[in-house]
Amino acid sequence: MKKLLAAVILLPISLHLFAQSKPKTAAVKPGIAASIARGKVVYTKNCLSCHFVDGGGVPNMNPPLVKTSYVLGDKTKLIKVVLNGFAQNVEIDGETYSNNMAPHNFLNDQEIADVLTYVRNSFGNKASAIKAAEVKVVRATAKK
Amino acid sequence: MFRSHVFCDIKRLYFTELEKSSSFGANNHHTTMKINFKYLIPAVVIGIALFALKSDNGVVADADNAGLKLPAGFGALKVAETGAQARHLTVTPQGDILVKLARVKDGKGILVLHEGADGKAVLTGGFGNYGGTGIYIKDGYLYASSNREVFRYKLDANNKVINPNEPEKIITGLKMGREHETKSIVLDNAGNIYVNVGAYSNSCQEHDRQLGSMGIKGCPILDSAGGIWQFKANKLNQTYGDGVRYTTGLRNVVGLDWNYQDNQLFVMQHGRDQLHDIFPAMFTTKQSAELPAECMYALKKGDNAGWPYMYYDQIQHKKIMAPEYGGDGKKEADGNFIDPAAAYPGHMAPNGLLFYTGNMFPEKYKNGAFIAFHGSWNRAPEPQAGYFVVFQPFKNGKPFGNWEVFADNFSGSEQKTAAGRADHRPCGLAQGPDGSLYVSDDSKGTIYRIIYKK
Numbered sequence: 001m002k003k004l005l006a007a008v009i010l011l012p013i014s015l016h017l018f019a020q021s022k023p024k025t026a027a028v029k030p031g032i033a034a035s036i037a038r039g040k041v042v043y044t045k046n047c048l049s050c051h052f053v054d055g056g057g058v059p060n061m062n063p064p065l066v067k068t069s070y071v072l073g074d075k076t077k078l079i080k081v082v083l084n085g086f087a088q089n090v091e092i093d094g095e096t097y098s099n100n101m102a103p104h105n106f107l108n109d110q111e112i113a114d115v116l117t118y119v120r121n122s123f124g125n126k127a128s129a130i131k132a133a134e135v136k137v138v139r140a141t142a143k144k
Numbered sequence: 145m146f147r148s149h150v151f152c153d154i155k156r157l158y159f160t161e162l163e164k165s166s167s168f169g170a171n172n173h174h175t176t177m178k179i180n181f182k183y184l185i186p187a188v189v190i191g192i193a194l195f196a197l198k199s200d201n202g203v204v205a206d207a208d209n210a211g212l213k214l215p216a217g218f219g220a221l222k223v224a225e226t227g228a229q230a231r232h233l234t235v236t237p238q239g240d241i242l243v244k245l246a247r248v249k250d251g252k253g254i255l256v257l258h259e260g261a262d263g264k265a266v267l268t269g270g271f272g273n274y275g276g277t278g279i280y281i282k283d284g285y286l287y288a289s290s291n292r293e294v295f296r297y298k299l300d301a302n303n304k305v306i307n308p309n310e311p312e313k314i315i316t317g318l319k320m321g322r323e324h325e326t327k328s329i330v331l332d333n334a335g336n337i338y339v340n341v342g343a344y345s346n347s348c349q350e351h352d353r354q355l356g357s358m359g360i361k362g363c364p365i366l367d368s369a370g371g372i373w374q375f376k377a378n379k380l381n382q383t384y385g386d387g388v389r390y391t392t393g394l395r396n397v398v399g400l401d402w403n404y405q406d407n408q409l410f411v412m413q414h415g416r417d418q419l420h421d422i423f424p425a426m427f428t429t430k431q432s433a434e435l436p437a438e439c440m441y442a443l444k445k446g447d448n449a450g451w452p453y454m455y456y457d458q459i460q461h462k463k464i465m466a467p468e469y470g471g472d473g474k475k476e477a478d479g480n481f482i483d484p485a486a487a488y489p490g491h492m493a494p495n496g497l498l499f500y501t502g503n504m505f506p507e508k509y510k511n512g513a514f515i516a517f518h519g520s521w522n523r524a525p526e527p528q529a530g531y532f533v534v535f536q537p538f539k540n541g542k543p544f545g546n547w548e549v550f551a552d553n554f555s556g557s558e559q560k561t562a563a564g565r566a567d568h569r570p571c572g573l574a575q576g577p578d579g580s581l582y583v584s585d586d587s588k589g590t591i592y593r594i595i596y597k598k
Contacts, residue, residue: 022169043524048524048525049418049420049421049429049522049524049525050521052521052524052563052564053524053525053563054563054565056565058521058564058589060246061521062521064339074300085354087322087352091324098323098324099322099353100322100323100324100346100352100353100355101353102351102355102357103351104356106355109299137275
């Protein structure tokens with residue numbers, strides 16, 4: 001009886017979960033627009049609190065993502081920032097930033113590709129997309 | 145002068161009527177009072193329009209009050225535009241304004257400005273080839289800090305620095321991490337200097353600011369940072385071994401001042417960040433925007449304010465165990481930690497604290513505290529807050545009654561405040577010899593002066 005009850009309760013829940021996860025997998029389709037759209041969701045959840053909705057960051061604390069050499073330059077370097085975090089004293093386009101960025105290696109390759117593609121094509125930025133395969137290569141080689 | 149006395153009498157009359165009105169409440173006099181008000185209020189308004197923006201010594205407020213929103217009777221002017229990251233500042237009786245810059249500009253880490261009769265100042269010099277925050281004058285010396293050291297300069301009878309290129313190094317080798325690197329300073333009347341050494345961490349996690357990372361047991365940062373150190377004001381080359389860890393468990397302090405009413409050090413702590421980012425299952429983004437409080441502490445030697453093991457929740461009015469150390473947002477902290485003297489909403493970044501001892505402002509401000517809130521960043525996606533100067537009433541050397549926003553609109557607009565894109569960000573506070581309140585802005589480098597019409 002207990003088992004039956006549990007099944008009755010769990011069935012709609014699992015169906016519901018299944019229904020939710022299904023379109024998620026289906027949504028992974030080629031095209032930069034789709035990647036940007038998914039990347040915005042990743043950004044809002046993981047990046048916005050420090051880099052802000054406008055990508056402008058916080059003066060002296062969290063660097064901006066607007067037209068900086070880091071964002072628009074070398075892809076490998078940029079992917080490494082997300083995977084390993086950033087806690088170095090360097091000047092970014094003439095300014096310094098003091099807050100430590102934690103590693104975000106808990107994001108999967110697709111999520112990192114999407115969020116970086118979003119960042120490279122938002123806030124006035126215009127740069128090529130980053131692919132999950134590229135993240136995969138960097139993750140494999142950059143293992144510390 | 146004559147006009148100003150006329151205005152004064154009108155004001156006195158106005159307040160006398162107000163007092164009567166409140167003490168007699170709803171009796172027959174009420175109608176009479178109303179009639180009086182009808183004539184008095186326009187008289188006061190005219191009085192303010194004509195004379196209120198000029199103080200007795202000829203200093204005139206800007207027509208737009210420097211863009212600030214102030215209580216009635218107050219005015220403000222932009223004293224100078226330094227174009228530099230103006231951190232803390234001090235004003236001499238001779239009208240020199242000394243401003244400490246976060247970063248050296250044109251070879252100078254300290255700017256010297258001199259005020260004209262109208263209150264507008266010009267740059268007359270500068271010295272000190274180091275960036276920093278702290279600057280303070282006491283007993284014939286100017287004290288200033290870099291992010292690792294504290295220097296002092298002998299002043300002449302006119303409070304001019306005698307030898308700007310040869311300061312005495314009084315404290316050296318202070319810990320400086322990437323975060324919370326600035327060293328604020330204040331002195332007492334007993335020959336001691338107090339220096340904040342900020343914790344180079346958000347919450348002493350194994351991995352700073354990382355999702356789910358737990359706190360390091362017996363947080364090792366606290367041995368040389370995360371507190372206030374006391375040194376001798378007149379001894380050279382002191383290091384940690386020469387000083388005393390006066391208080392511990394303070395994550396980072398920028399605003400601090402000595403309260404002469406109860407002879408005690410008061411500090412403003414910057415509370416920890418990112419409760420939601422690090423522990424998303426325990427805190428919503430809204431809770432994370434509001435918590436924890438930015439706290440004012442009244443310190444005694446040996447006190448522990450509890451960072452990183454706890455934070456103060458101003459909504460529950462409780463000391464809560466930090467999630468990095470086993471907390472869940474509800475469990476109370478366990479340890480001998482002091483209570484804050486007052487608590488303010490989260491993340492507003494109190495960078496300046498000043499006990500007002502002047503005679504220019506109305507009586508209620510005397511011995512109360514002004515607090516410069518630099519403004520938040522860690523409230524996103526909720527609207528940002530702060531970018532204003534608050535007044536905290538005091539009685540007998542302790543906070544008494546509710547705080548109020550005193551000077552607002554440094555940001556330029558409500559939209560700019562909400563977006564965290566402020567035009568100006570208040571940082572340092574200083575009291576002028578006439579009782580004016582000076583506010584520095586470390587974003588654009590504007591120096592403000594707030595005056596009251598006597």
